[in-house]
Amino acid sequence: xxxxVVGTVAFDSIxxxxxxxxxxxxxxxxxxxxxxxxxxxxxxxxxxxxDDFPQSTLSDLSRRGVDLEGLQIRKGEKSFFWSGKxxxxxxxxxxxxxxxxVLADFDPIxxxxxxxxxYVMLGNLTPAVQRRVLDQLVTKPRLVAMDTMNFWMDQALxxxxxxxxxxxxxxxxxxxARQLTGEYSLVKxxxxxxxxxxxxxxxxxxxxxxxxxxxxxxxxxxxxxxAPAMPLMDVFxxxxxxxxFAGGMIGYLAQxxxxxxxxxxxxxxxxxxxxxxxxxxxxxxxxxxxDVPQILERIEKFRHLVHFDRDKA
Amino acid sequence: xxxxVVGTVAFDSIxxxxxxxxxxxxxxxxxxxxxxxxxxxxxxxxxxxxDDFPQSTLSDLSRRGVDLEGLQIRKGEKSFFWSGKxxxxxxxxxxxxxxxxVLADFDPIxxxxxxxxxYVMLGNLTPAVQRRVLDQLVTKPRLVAMDTMNFWMDQALxxxxxxxxxxxxxxxxxxxARQLTGEYSLVKxxxxxxxxxxxxxxxxxxxxxxxxxxxxxxxxxxxxxxAPAMPLMDVFxxxxxxxxFAGGMIGYLAQxxxxxxxxxxxxxxxxxxxxxxxxxxxxxxxxxxxDVPQILERIEKFRHLVHFDRDKA
Numbered sequence: 051x052x053x054x055v056v057g058t059v060a061f062d063s064i065x066x067x068x069x070x071x072x073x074x075x076x077x078x079x080x081x082x083x084x085x086x087x088x089x090x091x092x093x094x095x096x097x098x099x100x101d102d103f104p105q106s107t108l109s110d111l112s113r114r115g116v117d118l119e120g121l122q123i124r125k126g127e128k129s130f131f132w133s134g135k136x137x138x139x140x141x142x143x144x145x146x147x148x149x150x151x152v153l154a155d156f157d158p159i160x161x162x163x164x165x166x167x168x169y170v171m172l173g174n175l176t177p178a179v180q181r182r183v184l185d186q187l188v189t190k191p192r193l194v195a196m197d198t199m200n201f202w203m204d205q206a207l208x209x210x211x212x213x214x215x216x217x218x219x220x221x222x223x224x225x226x227a228r229q230l231t232g233e234y235s236l237v238k239x240x241x242x243x244x245x246x247x248x249x250x251x252x253x254x255x256x257x258x259x260x261x262x263x264x265x266x267x268x269x270x271x272x273x274x275x276x277a278p279a280m281p282l283m284d285v286f287x288x289x290x291x292x293x294x295f296a297g298g299m300i301g302y303l304a305q306x307x308x309x310x311x312x313x314x315x316x317x318x319x320x321x322x323x324x325x326x327x328x329x330x331x332x333x334x335x336x337x338x339x340x341d342v343p344q345i346l347e348r349i350e351k352f353r354h355l356v357h358f359d360r361d362k363a
Numbered sequence: 364x365x366x367x368v369v370g371t372v373a374f375d376s377i378x379x380x381x382x383x384x385x386x387x388x389x390x391x392x393x394x395x396x397x398x399x400x401x402x403x404x405x406x407x408x409x410x411x412x413x414d415d416f417p418q419s420t421l422s423d424l425s426r427r428g429v430d431l432e433g434l435q436i437r438k439g440e441k442s443f444f445w446s447g448k449x450x451x452x453x454x455x456x457x458x459x460x461x462x463x464x465v466l467a468d469f470d471p472i473x474x475x476x477x478x479x480x481x482y483v484m485l486g487n488l489t490p491a492v493q494r495r496v497l498d499q500l501v502t503k504p505r506l507v508a509m510d511t512m513n514f515w516m517d518q519a520l521x522x523x524x525x526x527x528x529x530x531x532x533x534x535x536x537x538x539x540a541r542q543l544t545g546e547y548s549l550v551k552x553x554x555x556x557x558x559x560x561x562x563x564x565x566x567x568x569x570x571x572x573x574x575x576x577x578x579x580x581x582x583x584x585x586x587x588x589x590a591p592a593m594p595l596m597d598v599f600x601x602x603x604x605x606x607x608f609a610g611g612m613i614g615y616l617a618q619x620x621x622x623x624x625x626x627x628x629x630x631x632x633x634x635x636x637x638x639x640x641x642x643x644x645x646x647x648x649x650x651x652x653x654d655v656p657q658i659l660e661r662i663e664k665f666r667h668l669v670h671f672d673r674d675k676a
Binding site: 236285353355 | 452453547551568571572574588589590591594595596597598621625626629632662663666667668669670671672673675
């Protein structure tokens with residue numbers, strides 16, 4: 051099924067305890083699209099860049115089935131730029147520079163064929179842009195998923211809540227779930243969020259995995275599933291891991307077109323598997339060199355990591 | 364199989380966001396023994412208390428199959444006392460008072476029948492006391508497990524390393540694993556610890572679950588398993604959760620007497636299930652009112668929490 055992806059396509063400069071890279075390819079929509087491209091080749095990208103962006107990256111995205119008709123290229127302007135430095139634990143980071151550039155007045159315009167997308171992934175962006183995308187959809191998608199962050203809770207809470215109201219699936223991290231609801235217990239936070247609009251919630255806990263909550267439309271019962279993060283020898287660069295997770299999850303859903311709880315579980319594991327690859331190298335490098343057998347092998351590792359037989363054989 | 368448990372039997376005063384209790388029953392060996400008593404009724408307790416300890420608690424332990432011959436009762440002296448206050452996140456706490464009392468010069472003396480225990484759980488205590496217990500064993504146990512904490516790494520590292528060298532299974536938390544090895548990656552930390560003596564390592568991550576590492580004796584490969592913590596509406600009082608986890612794990616192993624990786628996985632899940640009960644009420648209250656069907660029901664919840672079908676039906 052077709053997948054509409056909205057988000058940043060950008061440059062990053064990143065420093066981790068393992069090294070430093072300057073002006074490498076980044077951006078939420080880049081990570082989401084690359085990750086999803088292993089599952090579906092009908093990806094409609096909506097974003098904006100300057101004329102400084104490498105043609106080789108754009109050609110690679112096209113080759114992978116990412117439609118770039120909705121990617122605005124602004125002549126003489128610069129692409130969004132983010133620079134950050136990770137602490138030694140790789141779980142926390144300082145933002146050094148955020149240059150909005152072309153993103154400052156971004157107005158997403160959907161080409162006609164994008165308006166009938168079956169699956170929609172609203173990457174982390176100002177809620178006003180996310181809403182503008184939803185407003186242009188002509189047919190109701192099978193699923194609208196949305197990512198956001200604490201920055202928008204601080205800066206544009208009302209607009210954010212308006213968009214949250216209109217989506218089926220929300221992904222946020224644990225601290226953001228607590229901030230959004232005022233509840234420390236993630237179970238209580240989830241119950242509140244599931245009354246705000248979405249009936250599916252994914253709480254990302256970084257190296258501690260991710261929790262899936264789904265409210266059953268029939269009996270209103272909340273089902274819970276937990277996918278761990280893969281314990282790794284080295285986390286080289288966590289940039290884009292959350293977006294890669296979202297891309298793997300929504301890509302798998304677009305591929306299988308099955309929104310049952312059992313299939314959402316699998317989608318969460320596929321997302322975790324893709325994220326576990328992403329952090330193994332800087333930038334999007336690892337995401338451009340995978341193949342399906344490698345992904346399936348990692349899914350199998352996840353199964354071994356958590357599965358146990360309740361009873362002795 | 365018989366299980367020898369060494370550790371504190373004590374009084375706690377605890378404050379959490381949910382309330383405050385004074386002079387309630389606590390201590391590592393108390394939590395371990397109560398938790399293990401749901402799986403084996405051949406528990407040999409080694410500890411020391413003053414004559415201020417409630418007879419009703421001792422009678423209850425006896426009734427549950429905990430042999431108290433190795434519990435020294437010092438006339439006219441006071442039991443070990445700990446007082447702490449949890450922060451709002453319930454993951455961090457301040458110790459307000461630690462009165463060693465009878466523990467200050469505790470010399471563990473094993474009754475004859477204790478010296479042939481099949482399973483041994485060394486609860487968190489000064490490494491010198493843990494070593495004294497090991498020195499008195501006459502037959503080699505099937506498994507010696509040990510818990511410890513960062514305090515001993517700071518105060519008595521050499522003695523601690525000497526005891527670690529002699530045990531089969533070590534349980535510590537994630538920060539302690541990092542401190543002990545100087546490795547931030549838990550996979551790397553585990554690999555180092557598995558060269559220090561133990562061939563089984565359990566890294567406890569509190570609300571984020573627990574990781575099991577086992578070095579295969581044949582090919583030296585390290586196997587990994589992850590058991591999540593149960594997402595709960597409320598964590599009422601986390602005191603004793605780690606000891607309850609260890610007690611459930613070692614109790615299940617003593618019951619099943621099977622040290623295969625598959626059975627260790629189950630033991631970890633049983634430990635997690637027992638810990639998930641422990642935190643639901645203050646002190647040991649929840650651990651005194653359980654029954655086997657309740658425990659099996661929670662094991663089933665853990666299975667649902669993490670199991671997924673790799674392929675669509």
